[in-house]
Each structure stands twice: as structure tokens, then as C-alpha cells.
Amino acid sequence: DAGVIQSPRHEVTEMGQEVTLRCKPISGHNSLFWYRQTMMRGLELLIYFNNNVPIDDSGMPEDRFSAKMPNASFSTLKIQPSEPRDSAVYFCASSRVNEKLFFGSGTQLSVL
Amino acid sequence: RKEVEQDPGPFNVPEGATVAFNCTYSNSASQSFFWYRQDCRKEPKLLMSVYSSGNEDGRFTAQLNRASQYISLLIRDSKLSDSATYLCVVLTSGTYKYIFGTGTRLKVLA
Numbered sequence: 619d620a621g622v623i624q625s626p627r628h629e630v631t632e633m634g635q636e637v638t639l640r641c642k643p644i645s646g647h648n649s650l651f652w653y654r655q656t657m658m659r660g661l662e663l664l665i666y667f668n669n670n671v672p673i674d675d676s677g678m679p680e681d682r683f684s685a686k687m688p689n690a691s692f693s694t695l696k697i698q699p700s701e702p703r704d705s706a707v708y709f710c711a712s713s714r715v716n717e718k719l720f721f722g723s724g725t726q727l728s729v730l
Numbered sequence: 731r732k733e734v735e736q737d738p739g740p741f742n743v744p745e746g747a748t749v750a751f752n753c754t755y756s757n758s759a760s761q762s763f764f765w766y767r768q769d770c771r772k773e774p775k776l777l778m779s780v781y782s783s784g785n786e787d788g789r790f791t792a793q794l795n796r797a798s799q800y801i802s803l804l805i806r807d808s809k810l811s812d813s814a815t816y817l818c819v820v821l822t823s824g825t826y827k828y829i830f831g832t833g834t835r836l837k838v839l840a
Contacts, residue, residue, distance in 0.1 A: 649826055660832035661774070661817070668826055709773055711828075716762060716821060719828050721773035 620644070624710050624722035632730050636698040639725045642691055643712030651719065652685055652695050653709040661709070667693065668715065700729045731756055734820050736831035744839050747808050751834045753818030754800045762821035763794055763801050767814045768833065774817055777803075808838045 623642040631637055643650050651666040665675040667687045675685070682701070687693040697704055705728050711721045736753045743749045755763075763780035778785065780792040780801050791804040805812055818831040 651828065653830075661830040663827060663829065666826060673826060713828075715826065718764065718776050718779065719766075719774075719819070721775070724773050 622710055622712050622720055622722035624708075624725055626725060627723060628726045628728075630728045630730065631700055633701055634699045635729075636696065637700045637704075637727060637729075639695040639708050639710075639727070641693045641695070641710030641722060643693070643710070644720055645691070647712035647714055647720075648690070649713045649715055650687060650693050651711045651713075652693070653711065655707045655709060655724075664695070697727075700727075702729045705729050732831075733757060733829045734818055734831040736818050736834045738832055738834060740835040740837050742837045742839055743808055745808060745810060747838075748804065748806050749808055749836065750802055750804045751816055751818075751836075752800050752802050753831050753834075754798075755818075755820045755829075756799070757820070757822050758799065759823045760799075760820045761823040763792075764819040764821075764828075765790075765792060765801075765803050766817040766819055766830075768817055769814050774830075777816070805836075808836075810838050810840060812836060813838045 625640045652664040653661050655661045664677045665685045670687045685695045707724045709724045711719045713719045765777040766774040767777045768774040780794050784793045789806045793802045815833040815835045817833045820829050
């Protein structure tokens with residue numbers, strides 16, 4: 619079985635540019651989560667979807683961040699415009715409702 | 731107060747030692763609990779779920795204390811390969827939200 623697939627693995631961009639991170643959840647999982655991890659703040663939940671519907675986006679830091687899940691097999695997290703403080707590892711994870719979470723390999727984002 | 735709290739460590743222990751980590755949670759409606767392991771520059775991976783009656787998986791034992799709102803992880807006969815960060819995860823009833831602690835770093839020394 620393929621796990622959660624994220625792309626790109628690494629992204630280096632300049633301040634002000636738009637960044638789009640992509641995620642393909644495990645087939646059959648109906649919950650999808652976006653997390654951000656930094657040394658200072660650990661793993662922070664940004665937003666999660668259940669059956670493609672955003673349930674809670676209270677963790678999204680500001681309006682520059684947006685996430686979509688147009689279908690059960692794809693989600694994007696977009697940052698526009700990006701800032702240096704957005705530099706972090708962004709993880710996507712999926713699960714069946716209330717079951718174990720499985721993570722993708724993450725996207726290392728560096729905003730210069 | 732954070733929803734899920736862990737001692738960040740590091741815990742430096744010799745090979746073969748027994749080590750225990752605790753994790754406290756603030757929401758009494760929390761229903762499911764997990765321990766994840768994260769290696770440097772890798773994604774978190776499930777180590778074990780935590781059941782009300784406590785559960786064991788080889789050298790690892792997890793316990794839940796609902797009255798005091800904490801979970802624990804015990805590692806016996808620690809190996810060099812156990813060196814990692816251990817993350818406590820709590821799922822609150824009705825929310826679908828998995829909340830992670832900041833992790834406890836373990837270093838097993840030869």
C-alpha cells in the first residue's frame with residue numbers, strides 16, 4: 619500500500635512568492651490533516667478535513683495560508699505571499715475517522 | 731496551559747536501562763491516546779496506541795491514568811536504536827483533532 623504522498627520534498631523560495639504544497643492521502647482514509655513543525659513550536663495542527671470538508675482551520679496562522687481538498691485523493695496547502703517565518707517542515711497526515719494517523723514524508727520549506 | 735504537555739528532555743540513558751516518559755493532557759473529554767516516534771528529519775510514526783487497561787508491545791509498555799489525566803510510556807532494556815523523539819498524541823471526543831505534545835527526546839548511550 620502506498621502511504622501518504624507529499625510533494626515537493628524540499629522547496630526553496632523567495633519572500634513574497636506563492637508556495638503550493640501537495641498531498642495525496644492513503645486510499646480509504648476520510649480524514650486529512652496539515653501540520654507544521656518547527657523547533658520552537660513543535661507540531662502544530664493547521665487545518666483538517668473530514669470527507670473533503672474543512673472542519674477546523676483555527677490553526678491556520680493568517681490569511682496568507684489557505685487549504686483545499688477538491689476530492690478524496692488530493693489536497694493542497696498554499697501560502698501567498700510567503701515570508702521567512704513560514705520556513706518549517708509541513709506534514710500531511712491521513713486517517714480513518716478516530717483511528718491511527720499516518721504521515722507523509724513532509725515538505726521542508728525555506729523562504730529566503 | 732497547553733492541551734498536551736511533555737518534558738522535552740533530553741533523557742540520556744545507558745544501553746539496557748529502563749526509561750519512562752509521562753504526558754499530561756488538559757481536556758477530560760479526550761478519548762484516544764497514542765505514542766508516536768520521530769527520528770531526526772523524518773515524519774512521526776505510530777509506536778503504539780494506549781488502551782485504558784494498559785498495553786504492552788515487546789519492550790514497550792503504555793499506561794493511561796484518566797483520573798490524573800496522564801499517559802506514560804515505559805521502555806525496558808533500551809537499545810541504541812531507541813534514540814528518537816517520542817510524541818504523545820491525544821484525540822478529543824467529537825472533534826477529530828489529534829493534538830501532539832512537543833515530544834520527549836531520548837538518547838541511548840553505548
